[in-house]
Amino acid sequence: MTQHPTQSPQFFLTAPSPCPYLEGQFERKVFTHLVGDKAPELNDLLTQGGFRRSQNIAYRPACETCRACVSVRILAQEFGPTKNMKRIMKRNADLIGTAHDAEPSTEQYALFRSYLDARHRRGGMSDMTVLDYAMMVEDTHVDTKVIEYRRRGPDSFITGRGEGPLMAVALTDQMADGLSMVYSFYDPAFEDRSLGTFMILDHIRRAVAAGLPHVYLGYWVNGARKMAYKVRFKPQEHLGPNGWDRYD
Incomplete structure (x- = not known):
């Protein structure tokens, strides 16, 4: 390299x-x-x-x-979920996320492919091979974790790990002032669980537990419908010409 x-x-x-x-x-x-x-x-x-x-x-x-x-970051310590977000958290209370080192697996890639084929068939990532996916995960020089979400099992309260098939994955950078969600994907068969929203809510919980002020969501694109979800997590800050401005 x-x-x-x-x-x-x-x-x-x-x-x-x-x-x-x-x-x-x-x-x-x-x-x-x-x-x-x-x-x-x-x-x-x-x-x-x-x-x-x-x-x-x-x-x-x-x-x-x-x-x-527009760059968006959630003010994690001040965040308050909406009624719908509370329902999503309750709906997914049977899931637990386990953080691993940034190492790819065949199970992750199979879920990644199912997600792309169902949600982003014509997107720029649609032709990614297993090697491309491995590079996306492991080609990092920063503190990156793969968070795998599975159902809670009878021993999860002891091990802190879920059991059964992989349901969702988040690739996350751990920074001095927060968590940056690099990419996330989930099993499209569980669309009714709103797993994308759940993973953001779980990252907010993780940031709060770690005493970190921010969860970085990347770019909100004004006018792009598929990016509209990012402004639902309030309060948050948007980066403008004069720095980060609060957005409630």
Whole structure:
């Protein structure tokens, strides 16, 4: 793997390409590499500045004519669930999430493929192979965990682990000021459980338990319906020209 200096990271700009969220728009991204001993510190700083991580790359939008992408982070310590969110937590009370080191498995990939085939058949990740998935999980130089969600078993209160088939997975970076949800997916057969929402609620719970102030959700894209869920978790902050602004 090519090594890059971490004291003074180099930033690069991608060529314009069609936006995957807004029809008729073109996106550009500025990015740098996250490698070496300083990668965790750099990832913290860049995430706080609106970047996202994908493998060993940190990137953020740098579009010429559009500012629809807005970085969102939940104020975990102040969060209060809505009535619907409380119902979702109750509906999934039989699940437990177990954090593992960032190591891929065939079971994870099988669930990942089922999720993509059901929810994102035409998306940019639809042709990812098992090797691509393995790289997505393990190509990280920061503190990354894979959280696997399974049903609670009779020994879960002792072991802290669920049992049975894998139902949902979250790839999560643990940062100095919060948790950053890099990617998550779930069994599409359990659509009625609202597992995507449940995993965000579980990350808020984890952040609160760890005394961390934030859960980073990535970008809310104003005008993109499939991103609208991100603004439901309030209070939260949006990154603007003058820094992070509260959004209730």
